[in-house]
Amino acid sequence: MDTRKTRKTRFATLRRGPMIPAPTLVLIAGTLFSQVGDSLASLGMVLSAADHGIRWGVTEVFLAELIPTVLAAPLVGALVDRLGARSMCLWALAVQSLSLGVAAAVDGFHLRVALIALSGLAGVASVTAGFKMLPVVAGEKHTGRANSLLTAGLSAARLIGPPLAGFLHSVSGTAFLLGADAVSFLVLAWCTALAVPRRTDVVIGRRPAAKLSDGYRALRDAPVVGLLLPTLAAAMLATSVETVAGVFYLRDVADGNDTLFGFFLATWALGSVPGALLAGRADWSARHTALILGGVLGISVALLSAGLLPVAAVIFPLFLLGGFGNGVCNVGLRNAVHSQVPAEVHGSAWACYQALSRICIGLGFVLGTPNSLVSSRGQVILSGAVPLAFSLWALLGLARRGQPFLDESPAEIREVSG
Template sequence: MPVAAQVLIAGTLFSRLGDTLATLGLVLHAADRDIRFGVTEVMLAELIPTVLAAPLIGSVVDRFSARTVCLWALLVQALSLGAATAVGGFHVRVALVALSALAGVASVAAGFKMLPAVAGEQHTGRANSLLTAGLSVAGLIGPPLAGFLNSLWGTPALLAADAASFLVLAGCTVLAVPSTVDVAIGRRPATRLADGYRALRDAPVVGTLMPALAAAMVATSIENVAGVYYLRDVVNGNDTMFGLFLATWALGSVPGALLAGRVGWSDRHSLLIIGGVLGIGLGLLLTGLIPVAAVIFPLFLIAGFGNGACNVGLRNAVHARVPAEVHGSAWACFQALSRSCIGVGYLLGTPNSVVSSQGQVIISGVIPLAAMVWAAVVTLRRGQSTVTEPSS
């Protein structure tokens, strides 16, 4: 893989780690100060702006130079987090984080668009594999690191670290993507807000399996909330064991992502997505049905493995099946779809008097399995109609 792609991936991972520090720093601050609905406010600040503005931002990425858009977006993110470091009000800080999240849609979409141009078509699958595995590692080490640094220096230091991480990523982007590369990155003079959604819907593999992918995202989000209560009950309130459950999922996703990037696997988009969603669904379903810690650990490894493979399969499928000139819009719109699914999952996983937390985890496993069965039926029907259609 070209060194330029490795530099871009390293910068992206460093920036993602910074995001984890900043988000958890604000969450811990809200919890420590007992700010009413503070944790929810932080989550919504990163969720709602992305869902509403992603189509517009994606069209900007496709209309102009992806490199230029990425650098400007990273500058906005760095300035937003830098300002959040300087101000003292919690709600003002959250508003600045929301602004950074908006700019983040542009930088992430532009980064997705630039990766094939930097890595080369033959190495894009491997680059997506390494990036996905690295994001899993960042998600694994980010929370404990945030807790440790927050106890030492407080939330402003974590926000400052995030601001610095965007400047590091900007530097990596300048090094990895010279201005001369821009001509190789597809640009579309005129774009419409719905282009990204249409591109995802019409793309082979991606369009067919998008409902199953959405179901998997809803399912994991349900478990993220309901699992806090269910898994802690399983281990009798032992927070260390609960943390190990979460780490096990992240550990499983690393080999899943790496395997999906191996030669002979990276172009099997349908297999990676279908197998990944099945692994997630089965892992969650059996986790809910068998409340035994010794059993849940390997189930979380399986579900995490599927999660990693599925993520790589999706990225590769979009890169390969969606035209390059709408990569920015397509990935921005996928971010909006994923955030929407996450929001729905959080609501469905919220404790209530109708379904127990164990029942919610079981439901979270059923949802992706049912969606995959539906996708298989639709695919078979389409195949049969193609075969039986009379020739003219």
């Protein structure tokens, strides 16, 4: 027996296993480039509001990014399912690029915010269409791995974007950052046209009679997502509460050291990268329940412990854990929607989930605002305790149903849910 030949064959098999099609990598690369551009524009507008002392300016920017998704997502998702994902994505990216380009050219803070809101509205279509096209470009075999790489890359982009935006804003100003974001959408459009074949809409299938309620119904009827939707909502609410309350709590822990505070935030994003990559392993990518619940448990324990233990040396590893859970949960959710929701309503389902997430995020921003009832530390503790309670309740529900947690398969899930 030729041992060297056997080893070589095995190595080749292992090397081919995790590979995903080149067009998928092109699409993911374009998406990540665009995400960095979004970070530049968003933080540029926030810094512009601060520089000019515009009261409520920061809140205005955040609302401009949230409200279009909440209001328009069901309609836009239905349009993507009716008209086709590829064409809708390219048109939406063109509108986003044009909106940001005009925003870079004009003056006036509020006019720029309005153009960002228009870009956000078009962004609902491009993000929804991108979600729908990914399984077709990657193939069913590689969809889990593609979701893993995309999620990890988005975390890395969010890690790179803010410090780069701060540096470029100090050198070139807000208009340059808005223009850079406009260019990033053109790059993503080029990558999409290159990576996604014209026949994609035929392969996916359309639903000419798509209704606004189809997306919510699809999420509710998906065995794993429907069961864990309250837990996911609690996790999104908790992390957005911590986003606001943590500014005050973590700066106290850091004794006002803004550099240390920045490292706290970076640690969470850093932890999400390996979490997303590991969740894309072939032996884990189909375990949707374990990934989602395990991820939320990681987030919950990290936030709760960080609130109970106000020590910088302890918070760093806890935020790595929280970020790791965040990455794992995001991959599990995307895989679950892709595999358990019919392809012809992927657009509606993902758009509706985006709307639900923005509602939770907006509410979390409000609840995390400092008040006289609960201290910022208390808000951080609650942000960990609430999703932890929801996670434990979901685990109890799974045990009662006899639904698998660590050793699940699509056949088993269909049998239990049926």
